[in-house]
Amino acid sequence: MSQAELTRARATGDRPNEVEALYALSRVAARGGDLPGAERLAGEALVAAMRAGDRRLEERPRHVLAAVARLSGDLLRARDLYKASIALNRSLGNAETVNSEYHNLAFTELRLGNVEVARELFAAGRREVFREGWDAFVPYICVAGAALASAEGEHRRAAFMTGVADSAFAALGQVPDPDDAAELASVRAAAVDALGEEAFAAEYAQGRVVPPREAFPG
Known part of the structure; x- marks a missing residue:
């Protein structure tokens, strides 16, 4: 369904739904253990979000990129990505998501020995x-x-x-x-x-x- 929506969104220039479809596909890849695929798809979603000029669209792709870095063991990169995600969500007024990203940052710190x-x-x-x-x-x-x-x-x-x-x-x-x-x-x-x-x-x-x-x- 997400692949079909991606095709439709790209054909019609529907940037928000292009981002959503790519994000959904990246989540499927991550749950299937395909971390490189998840990173690639989330990266495409982030590029589409930035082209749309709406920072709200960047939030979910940035979260996936941070999670993939953490799952891949690239903890220093994950730390930076989570901090950037926290800053973005704070600017958007997403208090609950700020809290959840601090949760993920805490896990990163734990694995770094802090x-x-x-x-x-x-x-x-x-x-x-x-x-x-x-x-x-x-x-x-x-x-x-x-x-x-x-x-x-x-x-x-x-x-x-x-x-x-x-x-x-x-x-x-x-x-x-x-x-x-x-x-x-x-x-x-x-x-x-x-x-x-x-x-x-x-x-x-x-x-x-x-x-x-x-x-x-x-």
Whole structure:
């Protein structure tokens, strides 16, 4: 459908829908594990957005480019791209998206070894999600809790928070984005390796029945 829409939009000079179609195709590529394809398509979407002269159209392509850099392990580039995305969304008044990009920046800092910076960013983002009632983002702050616990060697809590995150996604009928799915997979593997399958399963099962707000101390 997106390919058909791309053909139509290009034929009629419909720049906004050209951007949207390319963005959708880049997301499909990313979810399929085709990171070079996702980067190429998001890059095309960004060029089309810039030609349109509407900065609002740049927002989603820039997000995908940052996510691809993070998934590819190019963390310094991902950091720069997320900061640029934050600045753009702040200028557009997109408070919820600013918060979600700070979430992604925090993961980048965590993988760069800046655990304290990541902890502070995650905590600030979590407070804002709960305060503003951004329920669709609640599963993602649970992913952050799991990843931070894992990075700090707290594998029992990491297993518990993995259960909380999976339950939160299921409650909304959602699955995590590819970058967050990769984080959860890494947390799970590290916890199973540290605890063993049985202990992991026990902690995970406890997390599955705890509401997200109750999973975070303080």
